[in-house]
Amino acid sequence: MDENKVAEALKNKFGEKILKIMIPKKGEEIAKDLVIPEIMEIKVSKRRVFVAVPAEVYKEVIRYLVEELGFNHVQAITGLDTSKFIEVMPHLGRGITVTVKTRIERDKPVLSTITDMVPGASLHEREIHDLLGVVFEGHPNLDRIIVPEGWPENVYPLRKEYAPEQPKPLREVS
């Protein structure tokens, strides 16, 4: 199965529900006036498919990819704060990488879990919960794993407003 077939299968199955499918080709320039402006031009990569979906069909699309098309390996889940929205992007597959991009509200970051389909996604979702504050509904155990014990509630280090401590000189130079 090559990347065009994946894109076609997704289009046939979901049609209008999918916002945008993109297969980066060499030399291809992609306009920036997209539904999701954060999908932007990529030029050289092979075997990559980017699919932008609204949060309501996120789980359906993943289920279709995992159970029907055999993308049953979660390489990683990237979480990203665009300072307006939070984007969650699972990268699926072992050969071709399908990146499903979805965005959720920053004030109410709730998304359904995919651990019931791929148990290996568990740690990735916990990581995003920890660093960006996304709540994955239906996840069996959303304890904090990355930040140290005693970390304050509602402080999420990968959000844009969190500024890390900058190194200071050990002593003042007069």
Add this chain to the structure above:
Amino acid sequence: MQEEELQRAEKKSAYELFFDIPLGPQHPALKEPAFFKFKVEGERVIGVDADVSYNHRGIEKALEYRNYIQNIYLIERICGICNVAHTLCYAQAIEQLHGKEIPPRASYIRLMIEELARIHSHALWLGVAAHEIGFDTLFMYVWRDREVVMDIIEMLTGNRVTTAINTIGGVRRDISDEAKEKVRKGMNILEERVKYYRKVALNDPTVNARCSGVGILRPRDAIRLCAVGPTLRASGVKNDVRLDDPYTFHDEVPLNVITCDTMDVLGRVVVRVDEMLESVNMVRYCLDHMPSGDVKIKLPLSPPVGEAVSRVEAPRGELIHYARSNGTKNPERYKVRTPTFENIPSVADMLTSKGDHDVNIADIPIVLASIDPCFSCTARMEFRDVSKGKTWIWSLEELKTHCKNRG
């Protein structure tokens, strides 16, 4: 383990109590400090909880505050042993953002250094595994021979470990003809030695007794839990990023993906030893077929707006980086997912007794080591008898003595 399940098991068990054994965060069988809580019934491990956060250094956040050139050196320091894989993956991601391809000679040099690093990583692991099972002679021999490849890496890149060879747009050093000859000689020595270790791994009774049938990971579970790298291949699943998603020149250089269907620690030893032989052949192929030309192209400091997913088969398994650029000199977001993180659910599965396959406390170090996690050196282990509220500490040596006596 679920509470009810546990209670049911407790009723059936001949033991009155189950114990919790914490292992970590600091333990020599773990590379990044990780914490495992084992539930044991006598000597049998029946459940495990993992916590992997102890070495989180905030590198992903730090990358957003540095420019693309500074980030090469920060990325390189994510992991000492896999530094080549990390810089390669990073350089590929940034080149994808630029939309440029690097010269073929640079690709060949990258591939060659990557395979040399794989040999050194697997040799290091083989020594460590031998040490964990109490076979220190093998450990000494393997690490002696690992010096051959370390010297080659030092000659080619200028550094033994942190190579700093990959950069955005190519590699930083060319290879001379004399250096090629020296690499060829080194490969001959390594091939002979690795073949000998293969014989040892397959025939030695010590290795067999400690590794065979231990740490079973069934193929279905391996796929379900998203295992990667040699851990997955030792469960009989033919999967390798170099084959499925070729980068550099992996579609030209012949590659034989090694799998083993024994599903146990011995399988992981065999897969890694055979991969070392495969890497020796790939290095030789690169030396013979290396095209001439430049080794670097110059790229602007800031890539255009865009995003990229880059994958590399690191010695421990699939490594993935995701980059998003916003057109400025700092990246908008950079995500790194390392193979050890992906293999943690699998190692938790390996460490749980299932069916006819018991996992004993004595097997814990070698099973943990079998996914090749990296190292952290302060060593102690706490044992807690819950019923009596008594706690005692075993030093690493005491634990090892215990393991060796059992084994």
